Amino acid sequence: MFIFEKRTQIPVNIRNKNPKLAGIILSQYGGPDGELAASLRYLSQRFTMPDNMGKALLTDIGTEELAHLEIIGSVVGQLTDGEGAKSFDRYGKADYYVDHANAVYPANASGVPFTAAYIQSKADPIADLMENLAAEQKARATYDNILRLSDDPDVNEVMKFLREREIVHFQRFGELLDCYQKKIRC
Secondary structure: OOOOOOOOOOOOOOOOOOHHHHHHHOHHHHOOOOHHHHHHHHHHHHHHOOOHHHHHHHHHHHHHHHHHHHHHHHHHHHHHOOOOHHHHHHOOOHHHHHHHOOOOOOEOOOOOEOOHHHOOOOOOHHHHHHHHHHHHHHHHHHHHHHHHHOOOHHHHHHHHHHHHHHHHHHHHHHHHHHHHHHOOOO
16 A cells, blocks of 8 residues: 655646657656656566565665656646647647647657566566666666756756666665675665
8 A cells, every 4th residue: 555645756847838858758758768667667576576675675666666757747747738739840749749639648759659568577686686777777867868958947957856866776776686696684
């Protein structure tokens, strides 16, 4: 059971509309290195972790990734709220608008829809944790790329926060991997 607080980890208050930037950030919603893939990966892997420590860590990080999914969806939604077809067309995103209008749809920045193929789960704690370490670094790199493309301070504040959380997740997965490799209880 989860307790839901009606607030995000970081406030999302985007003042400027920008469907083009929304289309780029959308990759962190439904792309291969995005928050949806991460949450499903970790919440799937937890069932085959060898101990409660591993299960708890994957549950904690997996549910936090769901919170990040909400944050990204809020950013994308606020960047496009009230924008019409002509605005999307002006930013080169008319194809997205035709299929989804202003909806937040799980896809990557190129428009490829989310697929379960983005999720890796091997039932081998070492393999899964190595995958998770790589996934966190790829997510961090994607946030770095977004920050290079964005000049919106409201968006950048949120992206920097999410980037920092990827680093923390990387560190936590590394600590658990170290315990498993050394066969010690942490």
